[in-house]
Amino acid sequence: MFFNALTLALRAIRRNVMRSFLTVLGIVIGVAAVIAMVILGDGTTAYITKTISKLGSNMLIMTPGQERTHHQIGAAVTFFDAKDLEAIKREVPNLRAVTPITTQGRVAIYGNESYATTVNGTDNDYFTVRDWGFSQGGMFTEADLKAGKSVCIIGETVKTELFGSGHAVGERIRLTNIACDVIGVLEDRGASTLGMDQDDLILVPLKMFQRRISGNHDIATFLISVRDNVSTESVRKEIEALMRERRHIKKGEEDDFFVQDMKDIIQTLSQTTGILTILLGTVAAISLLVGGIGIMNIMLVSVTERTREIGIRLAIGALQRDVLLQFLVEAAVLATMGGIIGIALGLGAAYAGVTLLEIPFVFNTSIIAIAFAFSTGVGLIFGFFPARKAANLDPIEALRHE
Numbered sequence: 055m056f057f058n059a060l061t062l063a064l065r066a067i068r069r070n071v072m073r074s075f076l077t078v079l080g081i082v083i084g085v086a087a088v089i090a091m092v093i094l095g096d097g098t099t100a101y102i103t104k105t106i107s108k109l110g111s112n113m114l115i116m117t118p119g120q121e122r123t124h125h126q127i128g129a130a131v132t133f134f135d136a137k138d139l140e141a142i143k144r145e146v147p148n149l150r151a152v153t154p155i156t157t158q159g160r161v162a163i164y165g166n167e168s169y170a171t172t173v174n175g176t177d178n179d180y181f182t183v184r185d186w187g188f189s190q191g192g193m194f195t196e197a198d199l200k201a202g203k204s205v206c207i208i209g210e211t212v213k214t215e216l217f218g219s220g221h222a223v224g225e226r227i228r229l230t231n232i233a234c235d236v237i238g239v240l241e242d243r244g245a246s247t248l249g250m251d252q253d254d255l256i257l258v259p260l261k262m263f264q265r266r267i268s269g270n271h272d273i274a275t276f277l278i279s280v281r282d283n284v285s286t287e288s289v290r291k292e293i294e295a296l297m298r299e300r301r302h303i304k305k306g307e308e309d310d311f312f313v314q315d316m317k318d319i320i321q322t323l324s325q326t327t328g329i330l331t332i333l334l335g336t337v338a339a340i341s342l343l344v345g346g347i348g349i350m351n352i353m354l355v356s357v358t359e360r361t362r363e364i365g366i367r368l369a370i371g372a373l374q375r376d377v378l379l380q381f382l383v384e385a386a387v388l389a390t391m392g393g394i395i396g397i398a399l400g401l402g403a404a405y406a407g408v409t410l411l412e413i414p415f416v417f418n419t420s421i422i423a424i425a426f427a428f429s430t431g432v433g434l435i436f437g438f439f440p441a442r443k444a445a446n447l448d449p450i451e452a453l454r455h456e
Contacts, residue, residue: 060383060387067384067387067388067391073352074388074391076348077348077349078348078349078388078389078391078392079345079392080341080342080345080346080348080392081342081345081346081349081388081389081392081396081432081433082392082395082396082399083341083345083396084338084339084340084341084342084343084345085392085393085395085396085397085399085400085425085426085429086396086397086399086403087338087339087341087400088335088338088339088342088400089396089397089400089401089404089418089421089422089425090338090400090401090403090404091331091334091335091338092335092418093400093401093404093407093415093416093418093421094331094404094407094408094411094413095327095328095331095334096416097404097408097413097414097415097416098327098331099324099328099331099416100413100416101414102320102327103324104414112150112279112281112284112316112317113183113277113278113279113280113286113315113316114277114278114279114280114286114289114290114314114315114316115275115276115277115278115314115316116134116297116311116312117274117275117276117311117312118133118310119310119311131310132310133273133274134154134273134274134276134311135271135273136271138273138276138297138300139152139154139273139276142276142278142293142296145292146289146292146293146296147292148280148281148284148289149280149281149289150182150279150281150282151179151182151278152179152183152276152277152278152279153176153177153179153182153183153276153277154175154176154177154260154273155174155175155176155180155273155274155277156174156175156176156260156264156268156272156273156274157173157174157175157274157275158172158173158263158267158268159172159173160172160173160229160256160267161229161230162208162212162216162227162229162256163216163227163228163229163230164217164225164226164227167215167216167217169212169215169216171211171212171256172254172255172256173206173229173256173257173263173267174256174257174258174263175259175260175261175262175264175267175268176257176258176259176260177194177199177259177260178193178199181193182279183277183278183279186241186243187240187241188207188238188241189210189239189240189241190213190222190223190238191207191222191223191236191237192237193207193238194207194237194259199259199260201261202260202261202262202263202265202266203259204232204234204262204266205235205236205237205258205259205262206227206234206235206237206256206257206258207236207239207240207258208227208236208238208239208240208255208256208257209239209243209252209253209254210241210242210243210253211253211254212254212255212256222239223236223237223238223239224236229258229267232267234256234258240253240255240257286316286317287315290313290315294309294313297313339428342428342429342432343432345389345392345432346389346432346433346436347436349388349389349432349433349436349437350385350436350437353385353436353437353440353441354439354440354443357381357440357443357444361447365447374445375445377441378441378442378444378445379441380441380444381437381441381444381445382434382437382438382441385434385436385437385438385440385441386430386437387433388433389432389434389437390426390429390430390433392433393425393426393430394426396429397422397426401422
């Protein structure tokens with residue numbers, strides 16, 4: 055009985071190919087939009103996670119100032135110093151590496167080329183914390199760090215701006231008015247999640263920076279890498295307790311420093327993109343309902359057009375459930391065809407989108423299955439009323455219909 059109904063449904067659809075296509079267009083657009091939006095959202099989340107992970111694995115960032123204002127460093131803020139660095143390394147277990155960073159803008163000059171960038175005073179633990187290798191040269195020597203020699207390691211952007219495709223290691227540049235020998239070039243990292251160029255930087259020994267650039271012993275930031283399989287939350291609490299003691303913060307007083315976990319940043323951004331994906335997917339899913347209404351409308355028209363046919367079937371012995379099944383299957387077939395076309399179109403649109411945005415293509419089997427099942431369900435739900443109307447026709451009245 056089902057196969058007979060399916061044959062009749064396909065025959066009816068084939069008789070009106072253009073009308074059938076226009077009927078399922080809403081389903082096609084809805085399914086395609088939902089799949090494309092979700093895949094683009096998942097790809098964006100994956101890209102954000104991967105990009106932030108490049109900053110360093112299991113990393114904590116400690117800066118002076120309270121949490122709500124830690125990004126605004128003013129004169130009243132108490133900076134860190136080398137003794138804080140030594141205390142963290144000595145007192146806090148399960149650390150992979152701790153590196154100090156203090157930053158100032160400078161103009162890098164080589165020959166007739168100049169480029170405004172940021173100079174960072176740090177040490178060799180920086181490369182461990184950031185999981186960052188070299189395309190040319192290597193790290194600072196112990197002598198460079200202890201004596202604060204005028205040597206530097208440059209990012210790929212600075213290298214390209216000053217040296218083009220040439221070799222940079224061994225050359226001497228000026229940081230405004232300070233001569234500096236290039237001993238290494240960092241691997242190309244590209245733009246960060248927030249669009250900042252990670253390769254636009256110069257690294258120098260911390261002591262050299264403090265003596266010749268900043269003129270003080272302040273340290274603005276600590277990057278702290280935690281060992282694998284160790285809770286960053288527990289390490290953060292230990293660091294906060296140590297720094298409260300060192301900075302003489304009494305019980306009940308707010309911290310005058312802030313320790314941020316990179317996992318919190320990843321989680322926050324992932325939740326944000328997830329919410330946006332759900333909102334966009336929901337808006338796209340509305341067109342599925344519109345498509346369902348279109349199916350119901352056309353099926354009602356079809357019932358009216360085929361009233362005499364329905365009357366003949368009922369008169370020669372067809373049961374009401376046979377007629378109901380015929381039109382219900384026809385509506386389901388239309389919705390299923392729309393779902394299949396929509397899936398293909400959605401995957402194509404998603405692939406084009408991720409290629410254009412340069413984000414990963416995350417194949418989401420569950421959303422494809424849900425979209426397909428939902429489209430078929432919409433066809434059944436909105437096709438039921440026209441099918442029931444056809445099944446309830448009076449055979450005599452239907453035979454009289456012109």
